Amino acid sequence: MTRHGRNLERLADPDLLARAAASRVATLLTEAATLRGRCSIVLAGGSTPRALYRALAAAPRGTVPWTLTSVFFGDERCVPPEHPESNYRSAHDALLAHVPVLSERVHRIRGELDAPAAAEDYERVLRSEYGGLPVPAFDVVLLGIGTDGHTASLFPGARLDEGEARWVVAADAPPSSPVKARVTLTPVALCGGTTVIVLAAGREKRGVVSAVFARGVAGDTLPAARIRGRGETVWMVDADAAPVGGAAG
Numbered sequence: 001m002t003r004h005g006r007n008l009e010r011l012a013d014p015d016l017l018a019r020a021a022a023s024r025v026a027t028l029l030t031e032a033a034t035l036r037g038r039c040s041i042v043l044a045g046g047s048t049p050r051a052l053y054r055a056l057a058a059a060p061r062g063t064v065p066w067t068l069t070s071v072f073f074g075d076e077r078c079v080p081p082e083h084p085e086s087n088y089r090s091a092h093d094a095l096l097a098h099v100p101v102l103s104e105r106v107h108r109i110r111g112e113l114d115a116p117a118a119a120e121d122y123e124r125v126l127r128s129e130y131g132g133l134p135v136p137a138f139d140v141v142l143l144g145i146g147t148d149g150h151t152a153s154l155f156p157g158a159r160l161d162e163g164e165a166r167w168v169v170a171a172d173a174p175p176s177s178p179v180k181a182r183v184t185l186t187p188v189a190l191c192g193g194t195t196v197i198v199l200a201a202g203r204e205k206r207g208v209v210s211a212v213f214a215r216g217v218a219g220d221t222l223p224a225a226r227i228r229g230r231g232e233t234v235w236m237v238d239a240d241a242a243p244v245g246g247a248a249g
């Protein structure tokens with residue numbers, strides 16, 4: 001189902017969701033690498049993508065052109081890379097440690113720094129990779145969504161437009177979050193992706209996914225709803241997170 005420039009793909013369960021997303025990512029990266037000799041992906045934090053990362057790690061050698069792939073991160077908590085709350089550690093343990101990606105092409109957000117310093121540092125990293133372009137031309141951007149509609153570390157109420165000129169900013173997560181100090185790519189940077197894939201699984205996400213698809217263009221107030229790829233934006237959800245009936249219009 002396509003609505004307001006977003007495709008909604010419903011998979012029966014989290015395992016099928018992970019496998020379908022892994023297949024999609026592998027195809028997109030292979031196409032990009034075949035075309036340009038290199039490719040890039042922005043990894044998402046949180047728990048939902050971990051099953052996808054494990055599925056990518058388990059794929060047969062050659063399924064993904066890892067030696068040609070540059071890896072970036074959509075956001076990071078301001079903790080050291082070995083910290084249990086680190087998005088880098090989560091992706092490393094589930095995926096990066098198990099595939100032949102070149103270490104010099106894994107661009108970690110330096111969460112060990114304070115948020116403004118880490119944001120400045122990552123802005124420099126992205127500018128050095130994509131500086132001549134109006135936006136970073138990622139091939140694939142992976143995102144999750146919180147029950148409040150946040151994505152990466154773009155939380156409701158944050159002034160998202162102030163990052164227009166910036167590709168990376170410091171952010172504050174709500175007090176209830178395990179780590180408040182964050183670094184996040186801005187909407188401008190995340191929308192630089194050719195394909196944006198938003199992953200949602202579990203009954204607790206049905207409300208926010210329904211809100212995104214029910215409200216349509218007018219409902220782009222939710223940060224996750226504002227991120228659209230330059231090519232395709234696809235929301236891949238399991239049955240529990242999928243809008244019910246007409247909720248998705």
Ligand code: 6PG
Nearest residue numbers: 045046047048144145146151152
């Ligand atoms: C983070 C993520 C965040 C995440 C959502 C959903 O650093 O936490 O970038 O945006 O995608 O909070 O998290 P779950 O997948 O754990 O529900």
